[in-house]
Amino acid sequence: MVLNNITAFQFFSSVALGLLCFKIVNKFLPWVYVNIIGPYFLGPKLNIRSMGGWAVITGSTDGIGRAYAKALAKRGFSLVLISRSLSKLEDVAKEIENEYKVETKIIDVDFQDSIGIYDRIKAGIEGLDIGVLINNVGVSYPYPEYFQTFYQQNPKVLLDMVSVNIHSVTHMCALVLPVMLSRKKGLIINVSSSITSVPAGLLTLYSGTKAFVDKFSEDLQTEYRDSGITVQCIKPGFVATKMSKVKASMWCPTPDTYVASALNMLGYTTTTPGYFPHHFLEIPCDFMTYLTCKPFVSSMFLKHYLKLRKSALKRLSQKK
Structure with missing residues (x-):
């Protein structure tokens, strides 16, 4: 079969190639706009200063939480700082x-404590014009248990991790949403990983608790x-x-650098690494998964974590 000197195979191959190119462009161009053109050339689409007079920040004494506190104070927000120390x-x-x-x-509350801490937080923010909530508080496994298998973990560690990484996000959102809804405006930023x-x-x-934060936010x-x-x-x-x-570098920014970048992403996307180089942590994994299969990629990462665990335990034994 020939269609104007073009074989059927050539015709359908051209159609398939065209559809593939369309799919790639359709996915690539929005990604470039959301992650490069918009944030770095146009700035944030969202005017956060118009949200309200107060910002509430959990885990605000160090790292990303402290950087958010400083960035929002610089923009004129009054702050409610929440942490355990x-x-x-x-x-x-x-x-x-x-x-x-x-x-x-x-x-000062410890998010590992019972649900009663939220009554104290509610009393502390009562009557405030809250426009921004930053759910930053979080915990990971303590060293050297960082790379132990799941069943080896102390049950108290597991309970505390759920309390801090999940309950804090859900309860804090429930506390501030009525205020935001009454004014029909507000910003909630949840820190995942x-x-x-x-x-x-x-x-x-x-990783499971942080995946919850991602899905809950969406x-x-x-x-x-x-x-x-x-x-x-x-x-x-x-x-x-x-x-x-870890030391600061292009791939590992300071908290201030990271937060400045993340704030530029506001209004472009619901979920974002927040810092352009961090996108490249996802791309190789997605590419390998596409070329091979997910169990193979998972096995590669597990072997890497086992090596890290061995190195951590070796350093610990040397210190002793």
């Missing part, structure tokens, strides 16, 4: 008040988008914090 909260509050001349309130985008054997519960945005509420989930890779214990 009263002395650290007092130091951060004093530093921010002196540098940015904004009002602060501190609430890039670990949700790669296989994470030996980090099973931690569905919460779907539920409240038409009510004027913006929900965004950020999924950072390594950031140079006390918890990560």
